[in-house]
Amino acid sequence: MKKINTFWNWFQDNNKTIQNLINEIPKNQKHICFWINKNLSYYCKEIDFIIVFPKNGNTKSELIITANGNPEYFNPVIDLIDNAPQLKNWKFTAFIQPTERIDKIIDGFDEPYIFHEITLKASELKFLPVEYHELSHKVDIVVFLKNYNLYCDTKTLQQAIFIIMQDIVGEKSLYQNINFVQLAQVPDNKEGLIQLYDFQLFLDNLNGVDLNNYFLKMWETVR
Structure with a gap:
């Protein structure tokens, strides 16, 4: 004290x-x-x-x-x-709180994040859950980027994604709910992908879902 x-x-x-x-x-x-x-x-x-x-x-x-x-x-x-x-x-x-600019992100009018040579817009990022850990109640997700093949998986790119996610859902929620984040190129088949700005909504809807089957089915939609 x-x-x-x-x-x-x-x-x-x-x-x-x-x-x-x-x-x-x-x-x-x-x-x-x-x-x-x-x-x-x-x-x-x-x-x-x-x-x-x-x-x-x-x-x-x-x-x-x-x-x-x-x-x-x-x-x-x-x-x-x-x-x-x-x-x-x-x-x-x-703690860093969720952004108050979520409406602009949803409408696609959000300002881009610029990290050295990397430019990203939160409204263009999508994700897919791949595994739920019952003990920690955390999820593994894949975040899909339009230009992932251009940027490749650098430390700067990983940090940039975490900063954007932290801005969307807040510091505490991010680290209480996320176990692992993998980055990937947006696939040709985008069915089943979730907008990153809907991550909190996704978490809110997890209750009552058969999580293992749910994650498996979602992942298979982009295989």
């Missing part, structure tokens, strides 16, 4: 400087971020932060504390946010 209080005391003392981060020159931004990370690491080295600045007339900045999807550090994230101070111009959030 002492480490939690130490971090929040420091944050309160510097919250105005942090909130003005977006208006600083790059050198000062780097310096401020260094000290946020440094003070956060005194509490827990394995968690990180994201700052979302106000827009559309909103006066509150948002500090998101993330475990980078590692369940071992979910509790430290929750404990830190549960003990956050009440500050007029700040909102404190545990």
Whole structure:
């Protein structure tokens, strides 16, 4: 508890400087971020932060504390946010939450994600479940990309897919429900493939399904 209080005391003392981060020159931004990370690491080295600045007339900045999807550090994230101070111009959030732009993704009007030489749109990604693990209640899935044969299976591409999935369903849900992700080229027969933006809907509908037969039949549709 002492480490939690130490971090929040420091944050309160510097919250105005942090909130003005977006208006600083790059050198000062780097310096401020260094000290946020440094003070956060005194509490827990394995968690990180994201700052979302106000827009559309909103006066509150948002500090998101993330475990980078590692369940071992979910509790430290929750404990830190549960003990956050009440500050007029700040909102404190545990974990990266699902995007609020899901309607744009469904309509195909979403902005592309750009990762070095890779450009992907969430609205164009599809997936298929291949196995359900009864003990962990997690699923293995294949994510299909239009240009997989062009990109090939690189570490950057894998990271890009996880970032997009995390944005769609949220950090905690992703790592509570996904066991393994394989990447593949979209097949000629697209019957049975599910839009990636419907992943949460897919999870919600799993209850009451004969999972093994269900997964087998879905996978056979694209063989």
